[in-house]
Amino acid sequence: DQAVNLTAQGAVGGGFWGLLIGLLFLNPVLGAAVGAGAGAISASLTDIGINDGFMKDLGDGLKPGTSALFVLLRKVTPDKLLEGLREFTGRARVMQSSLSKDQEEDLRAAIEGKPAG
Incomplete structure (x- = not known):
């Protein structure tokens, strides 16, 4: 079954990595938001096919x-x-x-x- 919400998974994964990178640059909230957005956009592309x-x-x-x-x-x-x-x-x-x-x-x-x- 391919009915997995990849957009949500991408947002969570992107948010984690964004938070981690944000911590390194002293702005974890901004890093998490940017990472979540990038992850969601990336995962949303996988549902075309x-x-x-x-x-x-x-x-x-x-x-x-x-x-x-x-x-x-x-x-x-x-x-x-x-x-x-x-x-x-x-x-x-x-x-x-x-x-x-x-x-x-x-x-x-x-x-x-x-x-x-």
Whole structure:
């Protein structure tokens, strides 16, 4: 299950490291706030990719003794990837998707720290 709140975990981890660095520079509150913000932003970017609901629905429908593999790649030549998966023809179903225009805009907004949407 990929339903873990990575943004909150990133904020906590970032807050800890920010507090530690802030202590070194005699301003722990500012360091914790900056660290928490940076951690939350970093973790929020990890939720862009394969839809959690899709993975859960597919997993719930798997028959016993079977499995599913989800691969999220940044850069890939589809022809080469599909060639490598050819040996599974007839035994597996390969599904391929790219980001929609809206998803790409949301990703860009998240990277630039702007609200999505």
